[in-house]
Amino acid sequence: MTAPRDPFFPADRSIRASDSPIEIQHLGTIDYQKAWDIQAQLAGKRARDEINDQILVLEHPSVYTAGKRTQPEDRPTNGLPVIDVDRGGRITWHGPGQLVMYPIIKLAEPIDVVDYVRRLEEALIQVVRQFGIPDAGRVDGRSGVWVPAHDGSDDSKIAALGIRVTRGVTMHGLALNCDNTLEFYEHIVACGIEDAGLTTLSRELDREVTTAEPIQPLIDALDDALAGRLIVADHSFATAPDPTRVQPKRG
Structure with a gap:
């Protein structure tokens, strides 16, 4: 999806405040609340320039999380x-x-939050396509990375985004479905979207894709996208209503 306005920075320019290498922390499987607390501590330190930029790599035990626009x-x-x-x-x-x-x-x-989100999406799109899903892209009006409808399925989200920027520092981030079950999504209106599906790399490629496989490709793609070496392009294949824009109820 192209941004609703031109980005504040040229597409080939870094949107990071620093050119120091991003530090990677592999946290394994970690409780959501604990990871959130770690993020908050690191974000505070980053805002004070006490540490370099970080990317936390992890999995969570099964948990539902509700963003600020949850109904x-x-x-x-x-x-x-x-x-x-x-x-x-x-x-x-x-x-x-x-x-x-x-x-x-x-x-x-x-600070350009829209451009930041688009760059995260671009990194994910590149990795998902590299894995063998060449038509993965965006749905205008919705965040994340999508696989077009095929074989009787709806357009399906394969990666989700949710972020917060505080004191100029990003928190939260992205989730890429690798070989997880989709059963837990059946009990919620995932991301507020009722008219589309969900999928995984394993399901689309008809083979097991562990969470370990995309780690390094995605780290590299994120580094490139944030630095402006990977240019945000228009990969939209559909348009749909924005689920974060809640319509007021009448009556």
Whole structure:
């Protein structure tokens, strides 16, 4: 999806405030709340220039998280608890088999959140296509990375984004479905979207794709995208309503 306006920086310019290498932390499988606390601590240190930019690489035990735009009807019907978080977007699920990355990046001034999100999407699109899904792209009006409808399926989201920028530093990030179950999504209105599907790399490629496989390609692609070496392009193949724009109820 092309941005609704031109980005603040040229496409080939870094949007990071620093040119020091991004540091990578592999946290393994970690409780969501604990990872959130780590993010907050690191973001504070990054804002004070006490540390370099970071990318946290991890998986979560099964958990629902609700962004700031989550509606009551989005919430799970299976009785599992929900963690309310300070990122954008609505409700989603995290769990085993899903690769999660949280970039803690100090953005250059003037801060361009839209461009930052597009660059994360571009990195994901490149990696998903490299894995063998060449038509993966964007749906205008919706964030994340999508696979076009095929074989009787709807357009399906394969990677989700949810971010927060505080004191110029990014938190939260992206989740790429690798070989996770889709069963937990059936009990929520995932990302507020009722008219599309969800999928995984394993499902699309008809083979097991572990979370370990995309780690290094995605780290490299994120580094390139944030630095401006990987240029955001128009990979849109559909248009759909934005689920974060909640319409007021009448009556």
